[in-house]
Amino acid sequence: MTAQLLLSFLLGAILIYAFAERRRSPVVGVLAFVAAAAGLYFVWVPAHATALAEFAGVGRGVDLIIYIWVVISLLVLLNLHLKLRMQTEALTRLARAIAIGEALRADTNEARPDEPAIRPRPVSARTQ
């Protein structure tokens, strides 16, 4: 019973996570939702899990649930990877805007030497 409660809690959390993710990454959201819902069902109706597991040739229902859990983890991992990519892209755009902005400002100052040259402080990536 303890294991069932724990799994239900975790799968419930996945359900909420998947539901919240459905806008940002529909594929991962829907797949994780379906997998978590199936997992939740099988946790409480293990007989069906065993029947399905036998049908799928997995052996025990518990194994099937573990496999589903692995699939969910991989999906979440994939989602994290995609999010990281989006973050990197945003970061790239930011760094590019800084680099080009600084260069253009420097160009403008060179073009008008009578004005005091306010040079942007170079941003250094060096560790102190």
Next chain:
Amino acid sequence: MAKNKALSGAWVVIAAYNEARAIGRVVADLASLPYRVVVVDDGSTDATAEVAARAGAGVLRHPINLGQGAALQTGVDYALLRGASHVVTFDADGQHRAEDIAALLAALSAQDADFALGSRFRGTAVDLPPLRRLVLRAATLFTRATTGLDVTDAHNGLRAMTRRGAAHIRLRQNRMAHASEILHQIAASGLRYVEVPVTIQYSRYSLAKGQRASEFVVILLDLFARRLHP
């Protein structure tokens, strides 16, 4: 920004990360030619930016290291903003010859193309190790199959493009997969491209800086992730 006719013309974009040892010479070789040179310092921790600026290049600095693809795109964007008529991409490690740029630009106008791609296999590859040759060949076959472009050298950093061509390039692969990405975008643009023989001079330095065979696995992963999240 001052409108100056001298600002147009061909811009040579060099992405450089910790290339202080090689970049000065590369920029100096280009400085005698009638091109504007812009070095994008990709968050180097050495004196790359200072060396490049002293040699006569305009320098853009990424505050953090993002990868060669990102640095090239920054340089291309900047060149277009400054009114470049042509954009040339050039490697920082000294493996390209500055003279080849003229041939690329000439091919653009002679054949009315928007992209001129350097090919070491149509031209000369000096001191290219056999394993590197094999890997490059395999990468080229893969690129030909996936883009449909009839190219002989998929990972050559020496390319020239017209302003119109450059506007079609939007690199999102920050790391090395950008070489394939450029070819995909050239194919997608439907614009005309030509291959031009160029000479690549391999040195111990450029080989150490270049891609290793194992990195092609990472490149394939990057390209695969791109498919999932266009």
